[in-house]
Amino acid sequence: MKLxxxxxAVAAAALVAAxxxxxxxxxxxxxxxxxVSTSDKAVTTLDPAVSVxxxxxxxxxxxxxxxxxxxxxxxxxxxxxEATTSAAPPVTTTTKVEVVDKVVAxxxxxxxxxxxxxxxxxxxxxxQPAAVPEESVGHPSIKPLGETPKTQTGADxxxxxxxxxxxxxxxxxxIRVHSPSMGRDIPVxxxxxxxxxxxxxxxxxxxxxxxxxGGSEQNSDWVAQAFREMYDTYGRSGVNVVVPMEGxxxxxxxxxxAPPVENVFYKGKQMWSTFLAxxxxxxxxxxxxxxQDRRAVAGLSMAATSVLLLAxxxxxxxxxxxxxxxxxxxxxxxPWEFVNLTVDRGAPGVxxxxxxxxxxxxxxxxxxxxLVNAADLKGTGVYLSTGTGLAGETDMAGYLKNRxxxxxxxxNEASSRAFFNAMTLQAEGGAIEAxxxxxxxxxxxKMRANDVKIDHAELRNVGTHSWGSWRDDLKLSYDKVFKQxxxxxx
Numbered sequence: 087m088k089l090x091x092x093x094x095a096v097a098a099a100a101l102v103a104a105x106x107x108x109x110x111x112x113x114x115x116x117x118x119x120x121x122v123s124t125s126d127k128a129v130t131t132l133d134p135a136v137s138v139x140x141x142x143x144x145x146x147x148x149x150x151x152x153x154x155x156x157x158x159x160x161x162x163x164x165x166x167x168e169a170t171t172s173a174a175p176p177v178t179t180t181t182k183v184e185v186v187d188k189v190v191a192x193x194x195x196x197x198x199x200x201x202x203x204x205x206x207x208x209x210x211x212x213x214q215p216a217a218v219p220e221e222s223v224g225h226p227s228i229k230p231l232g233e234t235p236k237t238q239t240g241a242d243x244x245x246x247x248x249x250x251x252x253x254x255x256x257x258x259x260x261i262r263v264h265s266p267s268m269g270r271d272i273p274v275x276x277x278x279x280x281x282x283x284x285x286x287x288x289x290x291x292x293x294x295x296x297x298x299x300g301g302s303e304q305n306s307d308w309v310a311q312a313f314r315e316m317y318d319t320y321g322r323s324g325v326n327v328v329v330p331m332e333g334x335x336x337x338x339x340x341x342x343x344a345p346p347v348e349n350v351f352y353k354g355k356q357m358w359s360t361f362l363a364x365x366x367x368x369x370x371x372x373x374x375x376x377x378q379d380r381r382a383v384a385g386l387s388m389a390a391t392s393v394l395l396l397a398x399x400x401x402x403x404x405x406x407x408x409x410x411x412x413x414x415x416x417x418x419x420x421p422w423e424f425v426n427l428t429v430d431r432g433a434p435g436v437x438x439x440x441x442x443x444x445x446x447x448x449x450x451x452x453x454x455x456x457l458v459n460a461a462d463l464k465g466t467g468v469y470l471s472t473g474t475g476l477a478g479e480t481d482m483a484g485y486l487k488n489r490x491x492x493x494x495x496x497x498n499e500a501s502s503r504a505f506f507n508a509m510t511l512q513a514e515g516g517a518i519e520a521x522x523x524x525x526x527x528x529x530x531x532k533m534r535a536n537d538v539k540i541d542h543a544e545l546r547n548v549g550t551h552s553w554g555s556w557r558d559d560l561k562l563s564y565d566k567v568f569k570q571x572x573x574x575x576x
Contacts, residue, residue, distance in 0.1 A: 229262045229264075231261055238350055245307055245331060256277055256321045257278040263365070265365050267360040272332050272366075273330075274328060276328050277321075279325050290374075290376055292374070295316075296385035296393060297333070297386075299387055299388040307331060312560060315560045323574070338392035338395075341441055342440065349433060356442075381403070382467070385409065385412070390412020394529075397466045399459075399462075407466055408567065409469070410555070410556050411519060411555060412525070413526075414525065416443060422446045425439040425442065425443070442454075457528060469544070469563040470540060471545075471562070472522050472523045473519045473551075476549070477516065477548060481548075516551075519550045523545075526545075530543060
């Protein structure tokens with residue numbers, strides 16, 4: 087049975103209210119070696135682990151008088167937010183456009199083998215990646231981006247223009263990186279490490295930022311939604327930043343089976359774990375003259391699950407990981423239904439979680455359950471964050487109205503749109519974030535039980551599943567965990 091996104095949000099809230107599942111209480115005072123930031127008291131969780139669903143109503147950030155181009159104002163669309171990206175943009179309302187799917191031959195995921203998989207290389211048969219070529223002179227796996235990728239609506243993805251508009255502010259490049267395992271080129275945004283005086287820095291660490299469910303295909307990527315915060319955090323930090331610009335609704339893992347359709351979201355084989363942990367770093371880090379022994383990875387919402395898995399499956403490869411408003415679990419019933427909802431958004435009525443993780447509860451699914459494998463985070467710097475689902479300042483109609491008016495929207499129109507946006511954030515986004523709150527606490531309990539250090543947990547007393555919190559997390563994760571883990575605090 088397919089449930090709508092709103093229905094699942096309501097169901098999650100109902101389970102919380104009914105006490106259908108045990109709650110976990112986290113008391114900040116019990117921590118000695120860990121830093122836990124809360125606004126007031128320790129937060130009591132609501133509902134245990136559920137998987138991640140990204141809110142499509144992003145909240146704008148505050149705008150300083152002078153900043154790089156790329157200030158984002160978002161629209162109130164239910165499926166595909168089209169964010170404007172100029173300094174004083176006209177905010178337009180977008181409409182949902184049906185995704186044109188091309189049905190392709192694919193193995194029935196329900197028939198995938200569920201016998202034990204090879205622990206050293208637990209991929210479902212038939213998904214083994216191609217051999218990754220050794221680095222060669224000239225970086226042949228990297229090419230200029232060329233034609234601008236398109237969004238779900240057929241418009242140009244906005245991150246490309248933002249990079250071009252800010253070439254003189256922060257050295258950047260839009261490139262394509264070839265993935266042997268997926269047999270295609272992947273668009274990637276790179277920002278070169280720059281020092282305090284604007285000089286390029288060699289042998290610098292690299293931070294990889296993964297987008298949430300809608301990704302650049304819905305203009306819901308880090309650059310389109312949080313470029314200013316990216317620049318404020320990393321623009322003069324001496325850190326390279328890499329943002330892959332494909333992978334919407336994929337969970338960024340090596341899929342158990344090829345997707346049954348091809349469309350703007352699913353463009354063929356999905357081998358994201360292989361690409362992100364092997365193929366991409368192997369070529370992009372030498373290309374950027376980066377230090378190939380220092381790196382971190384962060385992601386929001388859907389990708390908050392993915393980054394935990396990347397760190398768990400590749401011990402010692404990432405110095406730090408940042409998981410913002412996510413859910414580690416994927417193999418238990420309620421998280422599975424959220425995975426179902428997320429991947430279905432990329433191909434309604436066609437896509438199913440079994441294509442991604444194999445049968446629920448199978449060895450391959452559990453291999454890709456970050457809660458199950460939480461012990462493997464030992465030795466990695468960890469930043470976790472979540473709100474409670476209660477509305478905060480950036481979820482209020484008055485705040486949203488002022489942001490819209492500041493972007494040039496007529497005050498009357500701004501009032502109605504702000505009201506709709508606020509109601510969506512406070513209802514749907516609130517229920518989702520409440521579930522993420524519980525899931526985050528479940529992960530914390532599992533990590534402590536396995537003597538895994540949580541370097542910083544940002545447990546907010548308010549906040550919905552929205553960009554207002556994730557923009558804050560970008561800087562907090564760097565200040566609280568990444569900076570030290572990457573050796574930049576000296």
